[in-house]
Structure formats: structure tokens, C-alpha cells
Amino acid sequence: MTINQPRRVLIIGASRGIGFELVRQYLSEGWEVRATTRTPDHPGRLGKLSGDLTIHPLDVRDSEQLTLLARSVGHVDVAIHNAGVGLRIPRAEMMAVNADAPISAVEALLDAGAMAPGGKAVLVTSQMGARRGREGSLGDYGDSKAALNDEFRQRAPDWAARGLIAIVLHPGWVRTDMGGSSATLSVEASVAGIRELVAGLTESHHGRFWTWDGREHPW
Ligand SMILES: NC(=O)c1ccc[n+]([C@@H]2O[C@H](COP(=O)([O-])OP(=O)(O)OC[C@H]3O[C@@H](n4cnc5c(N)ncnc54)[C@H](OP(=O)(O)O)[C@@H]3O)[C@@H](O)[C@H]2O)c1
Structure with a gap:
């Protein structure tokens, strides 16, 4: 008989939107969830979820x-x-949060030994950061996600050597505070797709750009 060990997922930026729904769905599947919010003393809906959930404080710009x-x-x-x-x-905050913080988070987890070989890291980017050979600015938001993608591609060989399976991910155009009410995708559907993609990640996915529904995205 195979006994399924509990699996542990860390969701960075879990107070609302896609992050909150990731926490909700992973908990409902029996995962141990570690979630971060800038306001742990006022966890809001996060505090009402049941399951193995620990909430950690994190403003992603705060290295300490x-x-x-x-x-x-x-x-x-x-x-x-x-x-x-x-x-x-x-623009400076956009760069710090969207471009620099995801890279720093992976480096910190690796340096602390929190991720063993075979661990999976997903850095949420956007299709608006895809250059597709375009010259010039993609706007502040697009530039910040493009900068994340560029740095991710630089680091990917080292992360592979350290045993990590890491991808950048476009979650779709999702009805959240950021995506707005006209967006085409529900947060539930986006997150269900992301979880399915994550479950199937292998070394062959590493270092590449994927969409929520498992399609490869051009850079
Ligand atoms: N929605 C879309 O259509 C769409 C499309 C493409 C990509 N994305 C990407 O998907 C991710 C989630 O987007 P969303 O739509 O769920 O956005 P959202 O509803 O606006 O939620 C953003 C989340 O990021 C957190 N956050 C922002 N700045 C932070 C900081 N300095 N430190 C820690 N947490 C911080 C927010 O926490 P607070 O509550 O504390 O502000 C919140 O939990 C983002 O990376 C976004 O760029 C979204």
C-alpha cells in the first residue's frame, strides 16, 4: 500500500485574487499550505480557511x-x-515587486535549504512581459514582467544544477482586483489549471514560459 505523504506548498502573496484561491484549492486537496501576506494580523478571508495553514508575514520588498x-x-x-x-x-515599486522579488525569493529558499532537488518553483509573470522580438518599452507593467523573464532565463541553468524545476507562468486574464471584471477567466478555473500544470511539471518544463492551461508561451 502506498501512503501519500502530505505535500507542502508555499504561496507568496496570498491575501486575495489568484494567491488566495491557490491557498484555498491546495488546502481542500489536503496539502500543507504556507502562505504569506503583508497583513498577518488582519488575515481576512485567509484566516477563515480550514486545514493545515500557516500564515507568514512578508512584504516581498523586505529582504530581512x-x-x-x-x-x-x-x-x-x-x-x-x-x-x-x-x-x-x-515604476520603481513595479520593478521591485514584479521583477526582483520572485528571483530573490527562489534564491533565499535555495540558500536556506528549503527546497530539495526535485522541488518546483513557479514565478507568476504575464503575457504582457512577452517581447516576441518587439523593440522598446512594453509599458511599466510589461517591462517589469519582461525583466523578470529575462532574469529567470539567466538564472535557470544554475537553478537546474541545484535540482530545482522552475518555470515562469502566465495565469490567464483573470477576474481579480488586478484583472478586472471584464477578464475572461474565473479565478477558480485559472487556479485549477495552474495546479494541474504544477502537478505534471518535470525537468523538461524547467526554464520555460507556460500558460495556466499548460501551453508553452513564446518569450
Ligand atoms: N489577473 C490577471 O488577469 C493577471 C494576468 C497576468 C498576470 N497576473 C499576475 O498574477 C499575479 C496575481 O495577480 P492577481 O490578479 O491575483 O492580483 P491582485 O488581486 O491584485 O493580488 C495581488 C497580490 O499581490 C500581493 N502583493 C502586492 N504587492 C506586494 C508586496 N509588496 N508584498 C507582498 N505581497 C504583495 C497583494 O497583497 P496585498 O493584499 O497586501 O496588496 C495580493 O495578494 C500577479 O503577479 C499578476 O501580475 C495577473
Whole structure:
């Protein structure tokens, strides 16, 4: 008889939108969930979920908080960096949150030994960061996600050597605060697709750009 060990997932940026739904669905599947929010003292809907959930404080721009998280979270099988900012945000913050923070998070988890070989890391990007050979600016948001994609491709060989399976992911155009009410995809459907993709990730997916429904996206 095979006994399924509980699996542990870390969701970075879990207060609402796609991140919250990731927490909800992984908990309902019996996973141990470690979730971060900037406001752990006011967890809102996160605090009402049942299951094996631990909430950690993290503003993804705060390197001390990140180091503390990486050292205290324990071993994680899957880490999803979902936190992101959209419109009407100063460009510097956009870059810090969307481009720099996901890379720093993976590095911190690896350095702390929180991810063993075979661990999976998903960095949420956007199709708006796809250059597809275009020259010039993609707008602040697109530029920030393109910068994430560029840095991800630089780091991917080293991360592979350290045993990690890492991808960047476009979650679809999703009805959240960021995506707006006209978006084509429900948050439930996006997250169900993301979870299916994550479950099937192998070394052959590493270092590439995927969509929520399992299609490869051009850079
Ligand atoms: N929705 C879409 O159509 C769409 C499309 C393409 C890509 N994406 C990407 O998908 C991800 C999730 O988007 P969403 O639609 O769920 O957005 P959302 O509803 O606006 O939620 C954004 C999340 O990021 C967190 N966050 C923002 N800045 C942070 C910081 N400095 N430190 C820690 N957490 C921070 C927010 O926390 P607070 O509650 O504390 O602000 C919130 O949990 C983002 O990376 C976004 O760029 C979304």
C-alpha cells in the first residue's frame, strides 16, 4: 500500500485574487499550505480557511522578512511566487515587486535549504512581459514582467544544477482586483489549471514560459 505523504506548498502573496484561491484549492486537496501576506494580523478571508495553514508575514520588498521566511518555513515541495502589482504603481515599486522579488525569493529558499532537488518553483509573470522580438518599452507593467523573464532565463541553468524545476507562468486574464471584471477567466478555473500544470511539471518544463492551461508561451 502506498501512503501519500502530505505535500507542502508555499504561496507568496496570498491575501486575495489568484494567491488566495491557490491557498484555498491546495488546502481542500489536503496539502500543507504556507502562505504569506503583508497583513498577518488582519488575515481576512485567509484566516477563515480550514486545514493545515500557516500564515507568514512578508512584504516581498523586505529582504530581512524574506530571509526569516526562508529559514522558518521548513521544507517546501512547491513554491509559487504570485505577489504582483499592476496599474497606477510607481515604476520603481513595479520593478521591485514584479521583477526582483520572485528571483530573490527562489534564491533565499535555495540558500536556506528549503527546497530539495526535485522541488518546483513557479514565478507568476504575464503575457504582457512577452517581447516576441518587439523593440522598446512594453509599458511599466510589461517591462517589469519582461525583466523578470529575462532574469529567470539567466538564472535557470544554475537553478537546474541545484535540482530545482522552475518555470515562469502566465495565469490567464483573470477576474481579480488586478484583472478586472471584464477578464475572461474565473479565478477558480485559472487556479485549477495552474495546479494541474504544477502537478505534471518535470525537468523538461524547467526554464520555460507556460500558460495556466499548460501551453508553452513564446518569450
Ligand atoms: N489577473 C490577471 O488577469 C493577471 C494576468 C497576468 C498576470 N497576473 C499576475 O498574477 C499575479 C496575481 O495577480 P492577481 O490578479 O491575483 O492580483 P491582485 O488581486 O491584485 O493580488 C495581488 C497580490 O499581490 C500581493 N502583493 C502586492 N504587492 C506586494 C508586496 N509588496 N508584498 C507582498 N505581497 C504583495 C497583494 O497583497 P496585498 O493584499 O497586501 O496588496 C495580493 O495578494 C500577479 O503577479 C499578476 O501580475 C495577473
